[in-house]
Amino acid sequence: MTEVSTGALDLEALRSFVVVAQQGTLAAAADQRNRTVSAISMQIKRLEEHLDTRLLLRGARGVSPTPTGEALLREARELLRQHDNLLARFTGRGLSGTVRFGLPEDYASELVGQILPEFLASHPDVLLEAVTATSGELIKRLQRGELTLAVLLDRQNRLRGGEPLWRTTPVWAAAREARLEGDQPLPLALHPVDCPYRALGVEALEAIGRAWYAVFTSTSINALETAVESGLAVGILDRRRLTPAMRVLDESDGLPSLHGGEAKLYFGQRIAADSRPAVEALAALLRERLHRRAPWPGERSDNTRKG
Template sequence: MALLTNLPTDLLRTFIAVVELGGHSKAGAVLGRSQPAISLQIRRLEELVRTPLLAQEGRAIHPTPAGEALLSYAREMVRINDEAVRYFHRSDMTGVLRIGLPTDYAVAFLQNTLTGFLRNHPDVDLEIHCDLSRELHQQMRSDDLDIIVATMPSARMPYLSRSWTEQPIWAAAESMVLAPDRPVPLGAHLEGCDYRSRMIEALDGAARRWRIVYTGPGISGLQNAVLNGICVTALTRATLLPGMRELGEADGLPNLEPLRVGLFYKHPRLSPAGLQLVSDLVASLESVGSGVKPLPN
């Protein structure tokens, strides 16, 4: 029987750090190793997988296609390793953890995983920031946020841990009836919101007139505007409240295009508390349906 190759987690951790931090020197500073030691570990990993993993363009270092494939596996293998170590060490978790959520996801995630995490880890200060997905991605790149849940403009993105599909639905007050000869009164978040774009694209594609009658940054204000019969909007099912009903083609509204959503974090930058929250979020996502994908597709 042929022996299987083992990929040491220290080599995988170094590879992740080089890719996510953008170079051998930065990875070495975080991991406490010299640049030659980091280079040696990368070469050893390339020997084990029998293919180049990194390519340099000018001063920038990028993963090769094989490196991109390995990165997804490496992040998951190191995450599971760290989860197992935390379980047996039982170390106290403290510090500040900054998480970013789109406004539509603040409600569902806060009520479940995040509140459970705070209850189990009272010494961790959790800072929750709700914003447009494009802003959350920017703040992740600039290290202003530790973990984000955000929509994905492309299928392959840095720092991606999990991705899944969300189907937006049209929502209105139960008593609201749309007049077919009048513009659809829309409620939406600010310019740049993916749900706002989906509504406008769908209505324009169906040659259905519309007008924005409510704009606001928060999900609760948008929900109240819908419940009061001011507007219709696109929501996730998790944010559809009692007193609302789903609208569809029978109401003269076209189907909305689905959205790809992802869970993102920089593994080398995360504290033990952050890695625990990622594991909690992953477990929560995997429990809600088969649409959650562990690897980028």
């Protein structure tokens, strides 16, 4: 009996497809993969011919996966992860290279405490360089090529693409016993000007004509929380960060509602070939731990009621 073979998938073509889907353009993928645009295009074309389906939609601003491409993207990531782990296990070579990871200050303690130690324990030969900053600052570093991977809040984010991880839930937070005077400017504790939460709150206040001023500004989320707990100022925090010393303010306190957004995962445009498997491994762990849930293990519902 003759064995019928449809041929094997080209793993390098799959890697190129994954990078194109992540970056949104063939040019960015070619730069990251150290190949020409025509070589990347040919790999995608052969992959589409092999699978007899269209994987990418071409548009004026770049490319995006078709529904079939989205399905392949999920499978391809898992296949490449298993392949790289298998190769590392049997060759004795674990993942190496450098991962420069950026994450928002508001979520740093949870990510650093839960996910990064697990990653380094599994991949001790990887050099991890993690930095915290506001999303606006992280965007600048990502665009300058200083980061290979970053979690960013989507507001004020001009980057295309990004993989959604979890929904954010910003609220007005005040000391539990604080009371507002409706005719007085609102004292705020804020991150610097490139913080998405700051922009969200300021725009909401200006939309209703409510005066405000920054009584306290800091890049430290812990310092902002202390300013809120002490009654010094009102802050804009993720609902899950509220402590028993805080309460939520809303329309009954004369403040506008705040709309949540998304935290997304972004890859840098220039990733060294020997570091890419390690970057992909951290991205896979972040997806596994954070997709459709925030970094916290659960809601602290007793802290989120208006008191």
